[in-house]
Amino acid sequence: MCIGGAACTGAHFAVAFRCPVSGHGAFLAWQSGTDLEPHFDPTMNHPIRLFPIAVLLSCLASAHAAEPTTVQAKTYHRTFSAAHPVLKRIRPGELIATKTIDSGGRDEKGEQRSEGGNPLTGPFYVEGAEAGDALLVHFKQVRINRAWGTTSARLGMFALTPESIASLHPMYTPNYIPDKVTPGRANRLKWDVDLERGVVRMSDPKSAVAKLEFPIQPMLGCVGVAPAGDFAPTSVPSGSYGGNLDYNRIGEGAVVMLPVYHPGALLFIGDGHALQGDGEPTGNGVEISMDVQFTTTLKKAANLTGPRVETADYIISVGSQPEFVSSLDRSIKLATSDMSTWLIDEYKMEPWAAHMLIGFQGKYDVITIAGSMGLRIPKKHLPPRPR
Numbered sequence: 001m002c003i004g005g006a007a008c009t010g011a012h013f014a015v016a017f018r019c020p021v022s023g024h025g026a027f028l029a030w031q032s033g034t035d036l037e038p039h040f041d042p043t044m045n046h047p048i049r050l051f052p053i054a055v056l057l058s059c060l061a062s063a064h065a066a067e068p069t070t071v072q073a074k075t076y077h078r079t080f081s082a083a084h085p086v087l088k089r090i091r092p093g094e095l096i097a098t099k100t101i102d103s104g105g106r107d108e109k110g111e112q113r114s115e116g117g118n119p120l121t122g123p124f125y126v127e128g129a130e131a132g133d134a135l136l137v138h139f140k141q142v143r144i145n146r147a148w149g150t151t152s153a154r155l156g157m158f159a160l161t162p163e164s165i166a167s168l169h170p171m172y173t174p175n176y177i178p179d180k181v182t183p184g185r186a187n188r189l190k191w192d193v194d195l196e197r198g199v200v201r202m203s204d205p206k207s208a209v210a211k212l213e214f215p216i217q218p219m220l221g222c223v224g225v226a227p228a229g230d231f232a233p234t235s236v237p238s239g240s241y242g243g244n245l246d247y248n249r250i251g252e253g254a255v256v257m258l259p260v261y262h263p264g265a266l267l268f269i270g271d272g273h274a275l276q277g278d279g280e281p282t283g284n285g286v287e288i289s290m291d292v293q294f295t296t297t298l299k300k301a302a303n304l305t306g307p308r309v310e311t312a313d314y315i316i317s318v319g320s321q322p323e324f325v326s327s328l329d330r331s332i333k334l335a336t337s338d339m340s341t342w343l344i345d346e347y348k349m350e351p352w353a354a355h356m357l358i359g360f361q362g363k364y365d366v367i368t369i370a371g372s373m374g375l376r377i378p379k380k381h382l383p384p385r386p387r
């Protein structure tokens with residue numbers, strides 16, 4: 001394939017470019033059956049260096065990533081299904097710029113673009129993805145694109161005891177705070193989002209004793225692929241395929257790893273939150289629309305059993321299951337079992353050492369109160385990953 005300032009004839013290949021990784025100009029020539037030869041490019045005033053192939057690929061990927069491919073959805077889906085038409089075919093390493101609408105179906109202008117219920121942007125067909133692979137989604141940008149969001153006006157009943165709910169009457173009556181945000185819908189509040197200061201603020205109603213203003217922490221609630229077979233779950237639960245994970249560590253800089261069940265993986269994203277507490281005890285975050293940029297990579301024949309996440313400081317196994325289906329102890333077992341496998345298989349730790357690392361440095365996150373748990377291991381305690 002010829003790219004950049006390239007000339008190709010038959011088995012010959014030549015390309016001139018300035019590597020955004022090294023800053024050096026280069027003129028590279030290749031002919032079938034030969035090695036790369038060094039050249040001098042007088043227009044760039046640098047001696048040309050021979051780089052390892054990984055560096056050359058990194059240069060090419062970085063150059064390509066400088067200009068993202070913009071994808072704008074016209075239709076949004078509310079199921080993770082392999083039957084939906086592909087929104088865009090993308091290549092691993094290609095930088096994609098797209099938008100998500102909020103969980104109620106409103107875009108950055110507040111216009112209704114879809115029915116509510118976590119409408120999804122996608123599916124993205126990732127070239128080369130096959131069943132059994134792992135899809136790695138690298139979130140380069142997760143940015144709020146409007147100045148308001150909405151939440152529930154109270155904690156979910158699933159987060160409280162029956163006695164507590166009864167004592168809070170009339171908070172748990174059907175028409176508590178009616179029509180405040182959306183006509184015909186009760187129990188919703190609107191938050192102001194101050195993008196310049198980086199905070200969300202409750203302005204109506206106002207507490208007489210507490211300043212309800214908090215730093216934003218933009219995240220995506222929904223990241224998932226089409227699950228195995230014809231199964232087409234809605235965009236409300238989560239599972240081994242990802243889905244509505246609602247994990248507040250899935251933001252800018254995070255890498256989400258998902259099992260692949262279908263050719264192309266069929267990736268969906270959505271349900272942006274400006275802020276969400278651990279466990280999502282209100283049943284939502286500050287629901288908002290987002291500008292998102294991401295790239296993908298593939299790990300062949302990885303055979304993951306569920307989602308994983310990597311951040312700057314942690315590797316994380318997610319015990320992902322639908323809410324209200326099973327108790328949290330099952331999701332703890334899922335997360336702990338996967339982390340043990342991850343440390344033994346990829347970091348080549350002895351099983352007993354992996355168990356000691358989990359036992360004495362593991363940090364458990366309640367992702368959703370009635371559903372999923374995460375297990376984090378600090379990267380500073382990991383052994384070097386074998387190459």
